[in-house]
Amino acid sequence: MTKLFNDPAEFAEEQFSGFLSLYADRLRGVPGGAVALRSGEPQVAVVVGGGSGHYPAFCGLVGPGLAAGAVVGNIFTSPSAAQVYSVAKAADQGRGVILTFGNYAGDNLNFGIAAERLRKEGIDTRIVVVTDDVASAPEEDKRRGIAGDFTVFKAMGAAAAAGLDLDGVERVGRAANAATRTLGVAFSGCTMPGADKPLFTVPEGHLGLGLGIHGEPGIRDEPLPTAEELGRLLVSSLLKEAPDQAGRRVGVILNGLGTTKYEELFLLWNTVSRQLAEAGLEPVDPEVGELVTSLDMGGCSLTLMWLTDELEAYWTADAYTPAYRKQKAGTAGLISAEQQQAGQEAEQAEAPQATPAARDLAQLVLAGLGTAQSTLHANETKLGEIDAVAGDGDHGRGMVKGIDAAVAAAQSAAADGAGGAWLLTRAGQAWAASAGGTSGVLWGAALEAAGASLTDGRDGYAAAEAVDAVSAFAGAMTDLGRAVIGDKTLVDALLPFAEELRAAVDAGTALSEAWAAAAGTATEAADATANLKPRLGRARPLAEKSLGTPDAGATSLALIVTALGRR
């Protein structure tokens, strides 16, 4: 609901004056709209426009690389011919003017009148009408312009910035429009300033398919789908409308209409991007966010512009406007995610000098990790089933991913002649990066801590060092996880294990014997967690449900230490 205004009749004018004062460093207000302050050589002036209430369209798109000017009408109302004429004259740089706008009767009329007058005064003026909304008519040239306004404006703005002449910019605009398709859905209506009810409503629990950006009727109302279903619907509908000779690369806009938030759009993007990939399409510089809105309307739209090499160059080009900024320099010098991860790992992989004893230890660590690996693989399904009672059932999967990455990293470090401490450090880093989730981070940190407690500079490793490593492992777990005994977590098995191990070794018991005994205690403790209510992870009220099932994390730990004790 639009809540902030003074006199509703002055809403459009007042908001525009605030906008102009905010961006006075780069825009100039003229009667009827705004023009960009100039820099560089004269260009063809791309003048966009339409009613207010669609921000960033239209005035938010004025600036280098995009529009030279925007005509600003009243809310959802075409600007007058006089306004168009005034803005176009101010935007003209002597190389001609393109008037471009969505296909609505009022806009066609007023921009058309202005164009006639401009031509009479010797200003070469072309009109490029945007017709991207596949829901509005079967005939391409009768369709409305909605979020596809943006792809067409962007292509022409970049073409003008590249120095093309009027014929060239017009040609690019027509090509961009011919390559652009949009389908939108509405979840809720929008309310004009001062009105006490929305312009239109969508039945509760439904969406309006193909609704226009001013509430024009859509194709039909449908029950509100999941994000996954909606993503499929949008993509499949647009693919049916693909232009002839469509290539594989597409510019994409997943546009929010006002009250549909960025988080929701990001979530929807998961499905949209997957569906596009399955259809063999490659998104280029996708934009997910608000580009053409409709006051406080709930809903979104998907726009595809099938790219030629020329359109791709303009779609990906730099621009800098109040609401849309893109500069290659903004990511200049960035390295790719893979390079960065590799670089970071390489940095960390400088193994410290290892004594012969540390290299012997490395073989023990490697064998131990191998034992853990086969144990976890053998129990993956069982661990998942335990976790599924009160969690999302991914514990077994996560542990297997973690141990596999850990073993691979340790093998690679051992091949480089590293010591056992360093193997554990690398194993921990790899586990955390690969396992995912909080338990992955904890296992990773604990393995790293164990490695750090050992160091690779000693001349021998005895039972005391093993006990310290286990304590360091447990310390990292409790430092970060902050669980205490009785919380129904891995700590319920880990702490008794570590304590009993230390006590037995301190009392002179051989390590292997002490370990096996402690492992037995850990198993009992893990089983005993079946009698505990779980901690309320993810705020799920599953406390009662998991009674009778042991904790998956405690079970994992008990299985591993038991297997290690058998070696």
Added chain:
Amino acid sequence: MTKLFNDPAEFAEEQFSGFLSLYADRLRGVPGGAVALRSGEPQVAVVVGGGSGHYPAFCGLVGPGLAAGAVVGNIFTSPSAAQVYSVAKAADQGRGVILTFGNYAGDNLNFGIAAERLRKEGIDTRIVVVTDDVASAPEEDKRRGIAGDFTVFKAMGAAAAAGLDLDGVERVGRAANAATRTLGVAFSGCTMPGADKPLFTVPEGHLGLGLGIHGEPGIRDEPLPTAEELGRLLVSSLLKEAPDQAGRRVGVILNGLGTTKYEELFLLWNTVSRQLAEAGLEPVDPEVGELVTSLDMGGCSLTLMWLTDELEAYWTADAYTPAYRKQKAGTAGLISAEQQQAGQEAEQAEAPQATPAARDLAQLVLAGLGTAQSTLHANETKLGEIDAVAGDGDHGRGMVKGIDAAVAAAQSAAADGAGGAWLLTRAGQAWAASAGGTSGVLWGAALEAAGASLTDGRDGYAAAEAVDAVSAFAGAMTDLGRAVIGDKTLVDALLPFAEELRAAVDAGTALSEAWAAAAGTATEAADATANLKPRLGRARPLAEKSLGTPDAGATSLALIVTALGRR
């Protein structure tokens, strides 16, 4: 209302995975959040974080010049210590880590635990808590962090990018927080994904003053004010909380919380900027838009950061993240609005060569414009009153502004030795630029057209040229305005005047006699518009109301041509 999701329990995770795939060219997902891909020299790692549902906060702020990493919790829920630890380790570049977040119990706990563990591992880690919300507590250090998160993050991100060491970045962060104050209001609650009602509600027609960004209670509910009243309230409340030794320059954020749209914020900015100026404060690079949101909550907040020279340098510095991009290069080479207008006028002011006859004509034109000027000044109030019946009462003011600018431009052109045609051209340009509104554009275009019809190259100007100039004037009016006789506009007086003038001159009547007679007809026609319903400008249903009052535009024209006829 949050409408787009699959499993509500997975909302935060799914939206984040969509976000990561969208920005994979500049961010890398790690367990618990995202880190920026690196470029350039190692920097202090500013790691921001908190719950999901506040986009662009927090993951949208990761990138060059801002955060090195963001920890992403569940919706409105602190991330776990393990998540913080994981992101901080990945973001660390060997120069230490700043953990920074809004002051909430859960965040303090989890970021604190992670910091302890990071320090144990030898990573120097500092914590900077944001406490900007003046409504949440009287004591500065007990206050919540809301939109002021952004100013504090931005200052530290820029300081890190500038190469400051950990002590330096921490000092800047503490200074930024000490200089930052925010007050927010809510118009409506926000709905968690999958919930069927909002987390909280604000009574219809009210606002919640000082409400938190998760619906925490505010100071009180108040009746919904106008934008003007709200602007005054926000500014005056913050000024009472100004820090000691506050200077005059302030960084400003007028932040939208979710469903309060950009147009509403721009409108509010009018009042806020005026109030700040009246208080002697100078906004520096104000940001108006969504920076810290709260799902689909309606509302906004005002943040002021009182700037020192150092804070100003960091506040205005470049940044490039998914949601926040600012680059001086983006406006490089732009000239100021004043320079541009002056340049454009200078370009246009190259008067064509004028014959002696054209220079004589210039004196006539100047005298005629002077007559129009005194006539309009004398009738300004009357014209405003007529307009007020069915319009906004600014017709008299607009005409006076237009004619004053026109006379000044014509005088300046005459002083340069220009001819009468050029005087009219310049007068028209100046009128359009100064009068505002559609009528200003029409008068400007009509005067320019009259000038273009005359040209300054003739050896003499006779009655026929005057008639043609009037026709050109009328042609521009009808070309652009598209009004026809009977529409209750200026055209009702203008067309009879132009036709009668042409007919009389064609029949051999002297120009002065013909003009006076035509002016009489124009006056009658203007008076007759009192019997017409107006055209429905601005969609106002005032048709009946203005019956009995003549049209203001037609009256203006009749007054002017009558005064000109008397000379």
